[in-house]
Structure formats: structure tokens, C-alpha cells
Amino acid sequence: MSESWVNSAERIGADLHLELSGPGGRRAALIHALRDAVRGGRLAPGTRLPPYRSLAADLGVARNTVADAYAELVAEGWLTARQGSGTRVAERAEPPRHAGKVPGKTPPRARGPRHNLRQGTPDVSGFPRGEWLASYRRALQQAPNEVFGPGDPAGRVELREALAEYLPRARGVRCDPDRIVICSGFAHALRLLFEGRVLRSPLAVEAYGLPFHRELLTRAGVRTVPLPLDEDGARIDRLGRERGVLLTPAHQFPTGGPLHAARRAAVIDWARARDAVIVEDDYDGEFRYDRKPVGAVQGLDPERVIFVGSVSKSLSPAVRLGWMVLPERYVEGVLAAKGEREAWASVLDQLSLADFIARGSYDRHVRRMRQRYRGRRDRLVAALAERAPHIEVTGVAAGLHAVLRLPPGTEAATVARAERAGVALDGLAAFRHPGAAEPAVAAYDGLVVGYATPSEHAYAVALDALCATFPDP
Numbered sequence: 001m002s003e004s005w006v007n008s009a010e011r012i013g014a015d016l017h018l019e020l021s022g023p024g025g026r027r028a029a030l031i032h033a034l035r036d037a038v039r040g041g042r043l044a045p046g047t048r049l050p051p052y053r054s055l056a057a058d059l060g061v062a063r064n065t066v067a068d069a070y071a072e073l074v075a076e077g078w079l080t081a082r083q084g085s086g087t088r089v090a091e092r093a094e095p096p097r098h099a100g101k102v103p104g105k106t107p108p109r110a111r112g113p114r115h116n117l118r119q120g121t122p123d124v125s126g127f128p129r130g131e132w133l134a135s136y137r138r139a140l141q142q143a144p145n146e147v148f149g150p151g152d153p154a155g156r157v158e159l160r161e162a163l164a165e166y167l168p169r170a171r172g173v174r175c176d177p178d179r180i181v182i183c184s185g186f187a188h189a190l191r192l193l194f195e196g197r198v199l200r201s202p203l204a205v206e207a208y209g210l211p212f213h214r215e216l217l218t219r220a221g222v223r224t225v226p227l228p229l230d231e232d233g234a235r236i237d238r239l240g241r242e243r244g245v246l247l248t249p250a251h252q253f254p255t256g257g258p259l260h261a262a263r264r265a266a267v268i269d270w271a272r273a274r275d276a277v278i279v280e281d282d283y284d285g286e287f288r289y290d291r292k293p294v295g296a297v298q299g300l301d302p303e304r305v306i307f308v309g310s311v312s313k314s315l316s317p318a319v320r321l322g323w324m325v326l327p328e329r330y331v332e333g334v335l336a337a338k339g340e341r342e343a344w345a346s347v348l349d350q351l352s353l354a355d356f357i358a359r360g361s362y363d364r365h366v367r368r369m370r371q372r373y374r375g376r377r378d379r380l381v382a383a384l385a386e387r388a389p390h391i392e393v394t395g396v397a398a399g400l401h402a403v404l405r406l407p408p409g410t411e412a413a414t415v416a417r418a419e420r421a422g423v424a425l426d427g428l429a430a431f432r433h434p435g436a437a438e439p440a441v442a443a444y445d446g447l448v449v450g451y452a453t454p455s456e457h458a459y460a461v462a463l464d465a466l467c468a469t470f471p472d473p
């Protein structure tokens, strides 16, 4: 096999001798050689690797061979890839012999899963750094001095005005800026509403949902009552004497369907009849693919629904910004729960987001990411159709995750098998309300696959690894 000095010194900092030998093809040999070079310390953490084309030319291999080898090593955690800064040796890929021995050096962190298909994260490599920076710069330049004083608990008026234009247009929400309170995401909204005693127990919740939210409610002293789900979404007819209901109507989390139109009307009727409130979690409402947009239930009756949205799926969960659109009677209580000053959401971030929305950057970003996620979703569906046709894919018309239906009784074993193959994902059981007893709630076996989580170059290998975990029927 070929042997070469990679003499792209200006790009990788040092010449590197790579020997492509050993069993398997060139791709395997290159992976082996690069891994060895990192492990042996010849490629130091942070070192930039040559572009595919140069290394391919140096080694006399195809460009795709290099691209595949890099992608595999990124997926394994040896390398990292970032748009604009190329492929580098991961900081934590330090040779073990140095671990903890060099004074002042931090020992390497434990490596994450090789293929992360856990739902919950957007493709963080898609964060619009340039446009966000431009908005931040403009916001900072144009901010009057009073901005740098204590923040208003309702949030900056610039952001509330931008949202009052965006939410009706994009999500069918009815609102004006006085009804909007900025918060730092959905979890914060729940805290304000329930720890702040704006809303009372008991609260009906969908039988499948995010355990983190249920735990937060329990800690706030709220009793949650599981509401069964079927193919039309939450069983509104099962609502009883609860004071409110928490729903994900645009895209049930995590099972994936929209709430049927008749049930959207029925839940409003229930809230009116019982003087109850609906908390609408619109966590990924912007990402819809095949079906017509599903507007917010809030649009049906803004005095019965608290609409909550956040940038966690659309932009990044690290930004920590969200919004509540409130019925008039709750505005004061929520502001009181926030306290006299803004204690959570940075005013500079609020102004940046206001600019980002007002200039159309938010719309552009959502459109871009929608395209990307639709492509990911299509690749997942195609890969399964080809390699595991007995697995039914559901909940794919919207959102950033899909649910793969499994034969009854096979979920736990499939999750464990995936884990052994380095694929991180969750089974549906992880999201089930502990009080959701049969036969009130139809339980089925399934895997929740977050197809947005891996970065673009790691997705193909992650899909491969996923498909390989399904045994033939």
C-alpha cells in the first residue's frame, strides 16, 4: 500500500508520515493511520488536518476516501469538524500517556457516544454565527444607555414587538406586545407558572412527554394526570376536573402527530366550560415538512391558552430565550413571579434576537434548517426502507425526531443493542408518564431517533450504525 509524507506544513503545522497498511481497504488503512498518529501524539490536539483534496493528492487516494475517514474519526471523537475552521484533532483526543500526569493539564474528558441520535438537540453546526454576530453588533451599537440598567421583567419591547409581528404570521398566534413576557425557555416558563403559583394543580399532561418537565412540575407541588394518546393526539374527552392541560399540539412530543382539528376545538370547549387553561408547548412548530402548517391552538382563543415558544430547537438550546403569550388575567401574576428585575434572559441577547427576527434572519435560518432536516428525515426513511423494511417510521411530518415502531416486547433489547454499537438513542418507555397504566394508555414499543443531532458529516455513519442494530425479522 502507499506510503507518504503529508507535507502540507502550513495547514497542519508539521509534516506527518502516514503509512497506509494493514487489512481492509484504503479507507480503513487511513482511519487506522490517523488514529495511530493521534494516539501516539504525532498529531497534537487542536492540529488542523489538511483539506480532503490535499491529503487525497498526497496519499494518492480518492477524495471520498479521505472524507469518509475523517467522518468516521469525527464520529468516534478523535477529530472535530467545524464549518470555517476545517477538521482538527479533538482537544480530548490527547494521548493517554499524558493523561493526568502533566502538571496543570486537565485530564481528557470521557468520550460521548460514537453516534448520537438522541432527540433534543438541533444540528448545532448550523448555528448562524455570522448573522447572529451581525445582529449582536447592531444591537450593541444602537442600544440606548438605559439598556445597560436593570432589565424589565416583561422583556425588551423591541423583542416583544418583533415577536408580535412574527408569531401571528408564522404560527397563527394572536397577540400584541403587552401580552408577551420574555423568559429563558419553556422550562423557565413552567417554573414561572407553577413555582410562581400563577397556575394550580392538578394539571393534565400527555401520557408521553419530557420527564424533565414532569419532574419540574412535581417539584413545584403539581400533581400531573396522564392523558391517553391515540392516532389523533391527546384524548381530550378524557379530561376531567383538572385546572389545566399541558399539550404539544403542533407535534406531539415525542410520538409525533398533530392534535386533530376536532380535538383542538374540543380542548377549547373544555377550558371554557371548566374555567381551565391550556398551556401550549410549541417547541418545534416551525419545522414542518409534508403537511400544511399547523397553527397554534392559541389562535382559537387567546384568553384560554398560554402559548410558549423558545429558540431551543430553531436556533440553539444554549441561547436560553423563550416567550410566553398570555391571557390578560395572567400577565400580572407572571410578572410578579419574575420579580422586579429581569434575572434570567440577557438584555443583549434579547436585543440581538429582536434584530435577528426583524431583519428576516430568523425566517431565513428556519428555512435553511428546515431544508436540512427534511433531507435528514428523507435519508433516515430511505435507509430504513432499504435495510430494515420491517421497521415502520412514524411521526416524520414535522420536527427533529422520528419514532421507529418496533415489534412488541423488543424495545429494551433494541436500545441495549444500539448502545453496544455506539448508537445513543432512547426508547419510548423513557418518556412515558409513570402513572400511565394500561389499558388507559396504549403503550407501544418504539425508538425515538433525533435525526438533527449529528453534524452533517457524521450523519451517514450514524445512520449506518443505526440500521445495523435491527436484526432481520
Ligand SMILES: Cc1ncc(COP(=O)(O)O)c(C=O)c1O
Pocket: 120, 184, 185, 186, 187, 188, 210, 248, 253, 281, 283, 309, 310, 311, 312, 313, 317, 322
Ligand atoms: C417537549 C419540549 N418542550 C420544550 C422544549 C424547549 O425547552 P427549553 O425552551 O426550556 O429549552 C423542548 C426541548 O427543546 C422539548 O423537547
